[in-house]
Amino acid sequence: MIAKKKKSTTLNDIATAAGVTPMTVSRVVNQNGYVSDGTRDKVLQAIKEMKYRPNGLARSLKLRRTQTVGLVLGDIANPFAAELARAVREVTMLRGYNLFISVSEHSAKEDIAAFDSLAAHLVDGLIVATRSNRAGDKHLSEMIEHGFRVVCIGRDFHHENADWVSADNRKGGFEATQHLIDCGHTKIGFIGTNLSGGASLKRFQGYLDALKENNLEVEERFITGSPEASDEAPGYSTEKLGYEAMKRLLALPNRPTAIFARNDFTAIGAMSAIKEAGLRIPHDLAIVGFDDIPMAVHTSPSLTTVRQPTRRQGSIAAEFLLKRIEAAEQPEREEKVLECELIVRDSTVAAGK
Amino acid sequence: MIAKKKKSTTLNDIATAAGVTPMTVSRVVNQNGYVSDGTRDKVLQAIKEMKYRPNGLARSLKLRRTQTVGLVLGDIANPFAAELARAVREVTMLRGYNLFISVSEHSAKEDIAAFDSLAAHLVDGLIVATRSNRAGDKHLSEMIEHGFRVVCIGRDFHHENADWVSADNRKGGFEATQHLIDCGHTKIGFIGTNLSGGASLKRFQGYLDALKENNLEVEERFITGSPEASDEAPGYSTEKLGYEAMKRLLALPNRPTAIFARNDFTAIGAMSAIKEAGLRIPHDLAIVGFDDIPMAVHTSPSLTTVRQPTRRQGSIAAEFLLKRIEAAEQPEREEKVLECELIVRDSTVAAGK
DNA sequence: TATAAACCTGTTAACGATAACTTAAATTTT
DNA sequence: AAAATTTAAGTTATCGTTAACAGGTTTATA
Numbered sequence: 001m002i003a004k005k006k007k008s009t010t011l012n013d014i015a016t017a018a019g020v021t022p023m024t025v026s027r028v029v030n031q032n033g034y035v036s037d038g039t040r041d042k043v044l045q046a047i048k049e050m051k052y053r054p055n056g057l058a059r060s061l062k063l064r065r066t067q068t069v070g071l072v073l074g075d076i077a078n079p080f081a082a083e084l085a086r087a088v089r090e091v092t093m094l095r096g097y098n099l100f101i102s103v104s105e106h107s108a109k110e111d112i113a114a115f116d117s118l119a120a121h122l123v124d125g126l127i128v129a130t131r132s133n134r135a136g137d138k139h140l141s142e143m144i145e146h147g148f149r150v151v152c153i154g155r156d157f158h159h160e161n162a163d164w165v166s167a168d169n170r171k172g173g174f175e176a177t178q179h180l181i182d183c184g185h186t187k188i189g190f191i192g193t194n195l196s197g198g199a200s201l202k203r204f205q206g207y208l209d210a211l212k213e214n215n216l217e218v219e220e221r222f223i224t225g226s227p228e229a230s231d232e233a234p235g236y237s238t239e240k241l242g243y244e245a246m247k248r249l250l251a252l253p254n255r256p257t258a259i260f261a262r263n264d265f266t267a268i269g270a271m272s273a274i275k276e277a278g279l280r281i282p283h284d285l286a287i288v289g290f291d292d293i294p295m296a297v298h299t300s301p302s303l304t305t306v307r308q309p310t311r312r313q314g315s316i317a318a319e320f321l322l323k324r325i326e327a328a329e330q331p332e333r334e335e336k337v338l339e340c341e342l343i344v345r346d347s348t349v350a351a352g353k
Numbered sequence: 354m355i356a357k358k359k360k361s362t363t364l365n366d367i368a369t370a371a372g373v374t375p376m377t378v379s380r381v382v383n384q385n386g387y388v389s390d391g392t393r394d395k396v397l398q399a400i401k402e403m404k405y406r407p408n409g410l411a412r413s414l415k416l417r418r419t420q421t422v423g424l425v426l427g428d429i430a431n432p433f434a435a436e437l438a439r440a441v442r443e444v445t446m447l448r449g450y451n452l453f454i455s456v457s458e459h460s461a462k463e464d465i466a467a468f469d470s471l472a473a474h475l476v477d478g479l480i481v482a483t484r485s486n487r488a489g490d491k492h493l494s495e496m497i498e499h500g501f502r503v504v505c506i507g508r509d510f511h512h513e514n515a516d517w518v519s520a521d522n523r524k525g526g527f528e529a530t531q532h533l534i535d536c537g538h539t540k541i542g543f544i545g546t547n548l549s550g551g552a553s554l555k556r557f558q559g560y561l562d563a564l565k566e567n568n569l570e571v572e573e574r575f576i577t578g579s580p581e582a583s584d585e586a587p588g589y590s591t592e593k594l595g596y597e598a599m600k601r602l603l604a605l606p607n608r609p610t611a612i613f614a615r616n617d618f619t620a621i622g623a624m625s626a627i628k629e630a631g632l633r634i635p636h637d638l639a640i641v642g643f644d645d646i647p648m649a650v651h652t653s654p655s656l657t658t659v660r661q662p663t664r665r666q667g668s669i670a671a672e673f674l675l676k677r678i679e680a681a682e683q684p685e686r687e688e689k690v691l692e693c694e695l696i697v698r699d700s701t702v703a704a705g706k
Numbered sequence: 707t708a709t710a711a712a713c714c715t716g717t718t719a720a721c722g723a724t725a726a727c728t729t730a731a732a733t734t735t736t
Numbered sequence: 737a738a739a740a741t742t743t744a745a746g747t748t749a750t751c752g753t754t755a756a757c758a759g760g761t762t763t764a765t766a
Contacts, residue, residue: 008499010752021716026754034714051495056473057419058752061410061721068470076454077435085429089456098470101429101454103442110446117421117451120409121474142404146361239647268651294592298621300653363722374746379724387743411722414751 009050017046029054060122068098069321070118072111074130076103079293080310084129084153087314095322097124104130111136115143125149125321132156132200147330151321153313156200163320163334167308169290172340173206176260176288176306179342181214183286183349185258189222191245191270192262197226203290207260222256224248225266242269250277257285258348264289264296264305271299271347286348301346309338362403370399382407413475421451422674423471425464427483429456432646433663437482437506440667448675450477457483464489468496478502478674485509485553500683504674506666509553516673516687520661522643525693526559529613529641529659532695534567536639536702538611542575544598544623545615550579556643560613575609577601578619595622603630610638611701617642617649617658624652624700639701654699662691 011029015022020039027033028043035043046052060066069092073081085101092099102118104110111130116139118126128140128150137157144150150162158164180188190207195218198204211218225245242261249255250273261267267289274285281287281301289296292307320334364382368375373392380386381396388396399405413419422445426434442452455471457463464483469492471479481493481503490510497503503515511517533541543560548571551557564571578598595614602608603626614620620642627638634640634654642649645660673687 011754012752022752023717023754024715027715030754034712036714039714051499053469053472053499055414055475055752056470057410057414057475058721059473059754061408061414061723061751062753062755064721066410066474068474076429076438077432079430082430082435085456098466099455100470100474101456102452103438103454113451116406117409119406120412121419121421121453122408122410146404146406295648295651298648298653299651364724365722375722376724376747377745380745383724387745389744392744408722411751412724414722414753415724417751 008055009052010055011052014043014046014050014052017050018042064122065124066098066122067096068100068121068123069125069127069318069325070114070121070123071099071101071127072114072118072130073101073103075105076101079295080291080308081129083310084314087311088127088318091315091318092322097322108133108135112139115139119143119148125151125325127151127153127317127321128155128157129153129317130155149321149324151317151324153317160333161330163317163324163336165313165317165320165336166338167313167340168337169202169308169340170206170209172290172306172308172342173203173260174210175206175340175342176203176290176304177207177210178214179304179344179348180258180260180286180288181210181216183258183282185256185286186216187219187222187254187256188216188258188260189224189249189256190260190262191242191249191266192225193223194225195220195223198223201262203262221252222249225262238263238265239269239272242266243273244269246270246273250274250279259285259287261287261289264291264293264303267303267305267347268295268299271303282346282348282350288348292343296343296345299347304345304348305343307341307343309340312338361408362405363408364405367396367399367403367405370403371395417475418477419451419475420449421453421474421476422478422480422671422678423467423474423476424452424454424480425467425471425483426454426456428458429454432648433644433661434482436663437667440664441480441671444668444671445675450675461486461488465492468492472496472501477678478504480504480506480670480674481508481510482506482670483508502674502677504670504677506670513686514683516670516677516689518666518670518673518689519691520666520693521690522555522661522693523559523562525643525659525661525695526556526613527563528559528693528695529556529643529657530560530563531567532657532697532701533611533613533639533641534563534569536611536635538609538639539569540572540575540607540609541569541611541613542577542602542609543613543615544595544602544619545578546576547579548573548576551576554615556615572609574605575602578615591616591618592622592625595619596626597622599623599626603627603632612638612640614640614642617644617646617656620656620658620700621648621652624656635699635701635703641701645696649696649698652700657698657701658696660694660696662693665691 011022011025014025025043027035028040071085071088075081089099102114104114132155141159144159144161152162152164154166193201193204259270261270267287270287274281279285289303289305292305296303296305316336324331364375364378367378378396380388381393424438424441428434438454445452455467457467485508494512497512497514505515505517507519546554546557612623614623620640623640627634632638642656642658645658649656649658669689677684
């Protein structure tokens with residue numbers, strides 16, 4: 001049995017108390033229309049005494065807008081997501097929109113649940129930063145075609161009525177790999193997907209591109225890690241996957257001398273395995289991660305990684321969305337790809353060199 | 354100018370299309386009441402064709418409940434908050450409630466804005482995990498007295514109609530300090546507040562208790578860091594505060610030989626300062642943090658810290674809230690204090706000992 | 707002074723959905 | 737076969753708010 005909420009005071013109650021009509025109270029509350037000073041005071045007084053707080057639901061229902069935007073995040077524990085949320089929030093707040101964050105731990109079902117619950121609450125628009133999946137994409141398409149405003153960050157989903165922001169993961173992957181090649185490595189492993197399942201993983205594609213461009217052979221046995229696992233598992237636990245993958249690579253005859261990991265957590269897990277095996281980083285094995293999470297500076301040795309412009313992705317996405325929301329007509333689709341930056345630290349180049 | 358949303362299909366539209374009344378459609382959608390198979394099919398068909406999606410706002414307005422709970426977090430980038438959100442979400446999802454997260458970067462104004470925006474959307478209840486502040490507390494009180502359901506985590510706010518969950522920060526602080534004393538330290542500094550402003554910081558109180566119990570003198574000059582700064586600044590930037598505070602302590606004549614930092618970020622910042630000064634941890638200076646963030650294992654040396662049972666705090670808070678929401682009458686206030694656990698690593702006890 | 711413009715407040719009808727009630731047919735029970 | 741019950745819809749009113757319009761009154765302008 002659900003408790004009935006104590007019936008809260010409404011516009012009507014205030015109106016009665018102040019001896020005016022609800023409409024007048026509404027005008028006072030929203031500070032529009034004409035209200036005489038005397039009436040305003042009376043109403044304000046009643047509002048204070050009766051502790052009235054407007055029912056946003058009713059208001060939104062009437063206005064057909066909520067001044068709220070939704071952000072769907074895959075893994076809230078991932079510093080990347082957190083930073084994104086910060087940036088989005090900064091922009092939306094400034095422009096007078098509330099932000100509701102909904103988390104979907106990377107399953108299609110939860111994705112859809114998150115979309116629907118935000119849509120049901122009629123957020124004015126949605127920023128989606130979860131990974132692509134069939135059912136979720138379809139759902140998104142339908143929502144967009146219904147006039148729902150959507151901006152995607154990083155998600156491999158494209159629609160002519162939705163804007164899109166992403167880091168150039170492919171190029172980032174390329175540069176990470178190229179860096180290892182420049183350091184003299186020729187046997188470079190990849191942790192985080194496998195050859196057949198990595199088609200959609202841009203970072204991995206960049207890795208392949210770099211090998212090809214340098215006429216290095218792609219060795220399937222150097223590529224390990226199930227394609228989904230790293231995404232399904234929440235942030236910090238991908239560390240374990242990195243650890244296990246590295247174990248496999250270490251057991252290989254004629255093993256790689258350098259590793260590119262799909263993200264920093266994976267890389268850090270791999271580092272544990274390397275150290276556990278009594279090998280030195282970067283002398284015996286060099287390693288590059290991706291994302292430049294705050295932890296990357298503090299590992300030992302510090303982790304070379306690819307930094308993506310997280311804040312900018314967030315704020316640009318927010319700008320796109322607000323523009324879309326406030327536009328009279330659905331505007332042209334906007335797309336922005338941002339450059340990544342290779343951050344060289346001690347895990348690829350020995351300190352002091 | 355705000356774009357008018359393409360008028361979306363409503364119950365009425367479906368009703369017209371299917372040749373029935375809105376009520377019948379409602380019955381089909383909500384699967385209650387009697388509907389014949391034939392009618393149901395017709396309606397279902399129309400729903401599918403016209404891509405109807407229920408307006409949750411209207412529904413909630415009528416039902417006076419939203420099946421949604423709100424979580425107010427101080428700093429989304431803080432792993433503690435992230436873990437909390439995870440745990441809360443797990444419970445609420447399982448019980449059929451959506452979770453909306455709102456972030457308030459620890460200012461009273463934003464706190465209140467977050468409360469209000471969630472309240473305006475009529476979430477069925479609120480879990481508040483931000484730090485206490487005068488205006489926010491007052492606002493919370495009013496909301497509770499209006500029948501709003503609230504559970505606090507860690508926040509130093511008490512109300513007879515709101516449940517409360519927290520880690521035993523005082524005891525945790527005590528144990529951290531006692532550990533340093535057990536290691537032979539007598540000159541123990543604290544980073545994160547000052548003597549006058551630390552009354553509300555339980556961890557600091559625990560530190561004082563431990564000194565007292567061991568008949569060690571409290572040296573005001575060993576206690577540094579402004580009381581609010583660490584909270585106002587978002588997570589990762591408190592690192593800087595720790596760094597600066599440590600610099601000050603290092604400059605002291607007859608400086609401390611051990612440090613207890615109010616949280617791990619602060620501790621990590623302090624470690625940077627110590628290493629930069631060419632001192633060894635723990636030989637020249639031992640250090641203890643608080644929270645056991647994932648990074649703590651990976652610092653060099655690894656960080657001794659106090660772990661709080663984050664997940665349990667989140668899930669217990671969620672349980673309390675749902676119980677409160679679903680109770681016929683406001684239930685008795687519940688309160689739960691959870692034990693912390695000292696995790697000894699290399700920053701206090703040299704590795705291999 | 708006549709007339710336009712600005713000011714103040716009220717009335718009505720929604721926004722989209724549903725609870726509670728009603729009517730009427732189809733089943734079941736006695 | 738009559739009464740009781742179940743099934744299947746429809747009707748009405750309402751959740752709390754606001755846009756749009758309509759009257760009045762006061763002030764400014766020609």
